[in-house]
Amino acid sequence: MEPRYYDIRCVRGEVTQIEVDDGVVESAGTSFFDKTVVRVLGPAGWGILVLDHVDLDSRRAVEAIVAEAVPLAGITEDRVDLAPAPRGLLASPPLREDPRNVDLEEKTRLLAEIEAAARLPEVVNTRARYTEGIDHVRFMDSSGSEMSYETVRSGFSVVAVASRNGVMQMGSERDHITGGFNLRDKQGLGQKAGETAVDLLGAGLAKGGATKAVLDPELAGVFTHEAVGHASEGDLVREGNSVLKGKIGETIGCEGLVIVDDPSLPGFGFDPVDAEGVKPERTEIISGGVLQAYLHNRETLAAVGDGIAGHARAEHGAAPQVRMSNTFIENGDATYEEIMDECRDGILLIGSRGGQVDPGRGVFQFNAEYGYLIENGEKTRMVRDVSLSGEILRTLHDIVLIGNDRKMHPGYCGKGGQSVPVSDGAPHLLLKNAMLGGRGS
Amino acid sequence: MKGEYLIDDIIREGRHHADEVEVFYVRGSSISAEIKQSIIGAAEASREWAVAIRTIKDGRIGISSTSDPAKWRECLDAALASGRIATPQEWHGLPKPADIVSTAPSADRELVVDAGGAADLIARLLEGAAEYPVDVAGGGADLARSHLTIANSSGVLYGMERTSASVSLEAIREHSTGYEFAASPFTADIDPRSVGEQAAFLASHSVGGQEILTGRYDVVLSPIAAAQLIGTILVPALSGRNVKAGRSYLAGKLGEQCMDESLSIVDDPFARGMGSTCWDGEGVPTQQLDFVRDGELRCFAYDLKTAYRYGEDSTGSATRSGAGGAPAIGLHNLVVDGPRTRVDDERAIFVHTVVGAHTANPFSGDFSIEVSNAYWIEDGVAGDPIRTAMFAGNLFEMLRSVDGLGEDSRIVGRLILPSIRFNNQHIVGT
Structure with missing residues (x-):
């Protein structure tokens, strides 16, 4: 045959x-x-x-x-x-x-x-x-x-x-x-x-519960990766294992929100060609808060539509999967001072100890390296072991302000037993109704 | 086979340049078939070949590996070059041949690595999943067989077969997901039908979850959820290397009653599990290791390198991560055991899995994670599902007061453990 x-x-x-x-x-x-x-x-x-x-x-x-x-x-x-x-x-x-x-x-x-x-x-x-x-x-x-x-x-x-x-x-x-x-x-x-x-x-222990949170660019990058990136992967969408399935054209995030995956940028997630021989190009997943496209390889593009191929990646000795590369939230116009001021009372979360998502259920969790309480717009006491969880379809509406100071951070992302180099980033973000996990009182 | 001849060549050549030489050689094959929405998607076969070489000269350990037999000389050179950079350490030699009389159930003679076998497993998974009104999102079946050999310049030459059969299924209903899996060296030990059924039950049962108020609740962790936390937090703390380096919570606590007196935690390389073996990754005979007996901390795990450096004995705890991996302190089959009881009679929150266990703090034991497929349980009956909640706690503190080990027991990776009940835990809800 x-x-x-x-x-x-x-x-x-x-x-x-x-x-x-x-x-x-x-x-x-x-x-x-x-x-x-x-x-x-x-x-x-x-x-x-x-x-x-x-x-x-x-x-x-x-x-x-x-x-x-x-x-x-x-x-x-x-x-x-x-x-x-x-x-x-x-x-x-x-x-x-x-x-x-x-x-x-x-x-x-x-x-x-x-x-x-x-x-x-x-x-x-x-x-x-x-x-x-x-x-x-x-x-x-x-x-x-x-x-x-x-x-x-x-x-x-x-x-x-x-x-x-x-x-x-x-x-x-x-x-x-x-x-x-x-x-x-x-x-x-x-x-x-x-x-x-x-x-x-x-450092003290953070008190769990809903709060206002400022995410630094590194943690906001992990947030982008876990809360949006994975659920936009065409293979998960095709399998029915993503809450973003069927949501193209719908407003799923705040006004002004732009989320991109761009394998052609020379970040840590760069590849000169994808794992199926396709020339890599930028995909705008969300633009103006509206879901525009999924990430695809040739197979999932044919099956699902909405987007472009070029997002197939593979670890050596493994078959290609749809993967993120350099994933980020585009800059908004808020300054760091405006974000802290607007937050007033809440928590500033810094650095990342990693995260995980269940894209089918639309629930994610990620952990900050540490944080500071924000009281009266000022950074005060340091806290440790703080994690955030949220639901993909709610959280993006809860972004109140988008900063103007985007930074990218390199890392490795695991999926289906394969690990590939990626980078992700964002400017400082202010979130309302952030679910904070912590056992302090 | 080329590989077996190569071992002699490598050791002979290496002995010209180093005091001692060790070769770890793996060849294996595997088949996997993947489920795409209730039918078979991709089918994959793989054959691997890898050799890892260690050289020791004046207490300097060098290592390299290759998956190309033609490159063995380059690999040996790289190992020697690596040894020239390593800091020299106290070293008393690779193990000599031992009379290994124990046996370990690591391979299933009946297991055949073929696509038809994988397809049969998938058919049974799907049959089970059909018991509930769900969509199948993914899953698969894997069959693998490998042959491992360790040899060194002191005359050790051991070989073993390892097999594994594993299945998994992910089901979805509305926005509820359910994931189950099973793996064993023995095909007969896994029941794909019940794996499919359980995944479908979880997805189906979790629909319409209710919010929960922040507060203190009794919690039953399934063996999977317990393994996720124990694997991230407790397992690294049992490594002798972490203990000696001052980065284990358990350092300095030998002989202390660190845990609930009902609890025993043992590495049993002779148990029927994914890490069963009679010799470790350095050719040291394995032994049963009683880390914790009736709550008392009794020992830590050592490989040769760490043992020589700190004046301890190797506990036969070296493991290799895959073909070509360097030996490091690890586990064979970590068995969590103790008196069993019904843990789901009195009302509690049952947690099937957690999201984000790897973000826990392994040094302090603190974690705050999201629960998945959590529901109320009482009189052994699954009750109302819980939509979302975070679970915040400290595993070392929790292990001091365990409120019951369930009557179940299952393999989760290198762990074999039951459901565990912890009362009065901190749950963050609305």
């Missing part, structure tokens, strides 16, 4: 990791991988084969793996069609310093300096981890498209744990970039992690 379509994506590369724990170099080294994923579209759906080290220059090897995937496609029942989409490879931003030209000793020394900077009085443990990934990606499909490119990503995280009278608190910082080496002059972030851990020792 001749497949209707096939594509092959091979990622070869190396991962360098360094871990420094309390001044001790625990591990520092490089590992290698070489993964090929073949997808074959049979009469109904996809047959997928994942293999190590395939020789793609051999015509026979390519034919053999395609043939092997055909019977897998044969057991599928769900008819998949692919929407046409523009092919093409964007130019990658110029490589600043190439991490391959920096030896492991120097990387280790720079990381150890960041880690050492976190070691402040009352800090009992410091750890830092460097991760560098070099991917050589090769893509080919049955329509004759063929392209290849290289990505270089590097970055680090640093965690400090402070202790006083049996109370233990942590501070953490991270920074990742694409297209360069990212360990120089970063001791400031190590110190900041240490300071946060120590400051949190004296």
Whole structure:
């Protein structure tokens, strides 16, 4: 049986990791991988084969793996069609310093300096981890498209744990970039992690319940990602597993709200081409508070409509999924002072310990690193272990003010067992009726 | 197989440059079929091959891995280069061959990795889901078999088979979702029909949830919800490395009554679970580890590296994350046990899963998370659903006063545990 379509994506590369724990170099080294994923579209759906080290220059090897995937496609029942989409490879931003030209000793020394900077009085443990990934990606499909490119990503995280009278608190910082080496002059972030851990020792517990909340750009970015990004993914919409299904054209957020996913921007979520060979372009998910588009790959675009393909991404050795890339809320016009003033009494939430969403139910949760009470428009007492939860279809209406100071933050996003680099961001936001979780009284 | 020959080559070559060499070699295959709205969507097969090499020279440990057999020399060089950078540490050698007489139920001889088998599991999942008026949003079935080998320059050469069968289903009705899963090394141990039925029940039963007022309530955590919190907060605190580094809440509490006296928490590598094994990720024979017995904290988990550094013994607790992973302190099968009782007789809020467990604070034990598929339960009967609520607490404090372990028990990842009742908990509602 001749497949209707096939594509092959091979990622070869190396991962360098360094871990420094309390001044001790625990591990520092490089590992290698070489993964090929073949997808074959049979009469109904996809047959997928994942293999190590395939020789793609051999015509026979390519034919053999395609043939092997055909019977897998044969057991599928769900008819998949692919929407046409523009092919093409964007130019990658110029490589600043190439991490391959920096030896492991120097990387280790720079990381150890960041880690050492976190070691402040009352800090009992410091750890830092460097991760560098070099991917050589090769893509080919049955329509004759063929392209290849290289990505270089590097970055680090640093965690400090402070202790006083049996109370233990942590501070953490991270920074990742694409297209360069990212360990120089970063001791400031190590110190900041240490300071946060120590400051949190004296922080109070937040009182749970509905309140007004100011989100800093990092946390507002996580909010954007969890509250809107995931639910707009075309595969979830197609499965009926998103509260945004059927809501195109409806006003789901406040006036002036614009939410974007743009894989073509040179942020940490940048890819020069998506995992199906489609040229990446910007998608405006929400504009003027109205739901405009979903994020799609070719399959979900054909099935659902409303949007463009180009949002397929994959970890090496895994089949593409619809994913976010660089996701953000566009700037509004409120200044930080106006936002604090308008809030009057509430809570300022800073930094992120991550979040999660159930897109079908439309409920999300995310956790701030720390916060401050806002009393009379002024930032006062520090609080710890504060999380926010909310419902997607209500929360976006509860955005009262949108700041003018958008910042992006890099991170990794997990979905279906795959982790991909993303960035998200927003300006400062003021939310009303924010559900705060906390056990203080 | 190429891999087995390679092990000898790598050790022989590595011995020219290092005091000791270790090779961890994995080959495996798996099949998965995915559900798309009540029919089979994509079907995926994978074959993997990976080798991880460790070298030790003058107490400096180097590591690398590759998934390309042709690159083994490059991988060995990378391991040696990595060792030159690592800080030297106290080291008394890789394990010598031991007479391993124990057995661990890690593989199902009957399990066949084929697409037809996965399709059968899916048919049974869907049959179960049809018991309630719901839409199926997704899910799937996976079958996997792998062969693991560890060898070192002291003569250790152990091999084992590992299999796994897993199914999951996500159902939706209006804006209520329900998710269930099951996984085991043994196909016969999982019941896809009841997984499908349970997911459908949860979605269906959660429709029309009521608001709840902020206050103190008795709570029963399902094994999944309990595992989500225990995995994020308690498990890292049992690692000897975290203890010695001063980042475990349990550091300095050995011998103390840290938990409710009904509670025992044991790593049992010989139990029927996802981590069953007779040797750990470094070739050290595994043993049953009584972390907590009747509420008393008895021990922590160590791998060789941490044990040598701090003058402790390895507890056979090294695990590897996937093929090519470096060994690190982990768990085999963490069993939470104690006297069992009916935890759902007296009225309480039953919490099936939580959203955002990974945002908990592992050092202090504090968390505030959103509950999912929560409903009132009384006399063992599921009552009114709760729409949204946050649960805020401190797991270490909660474990000091447990109000009952349920009569159920199930595998959730590397944990095997029952439902757990905690009375008088802080729920944030409207």
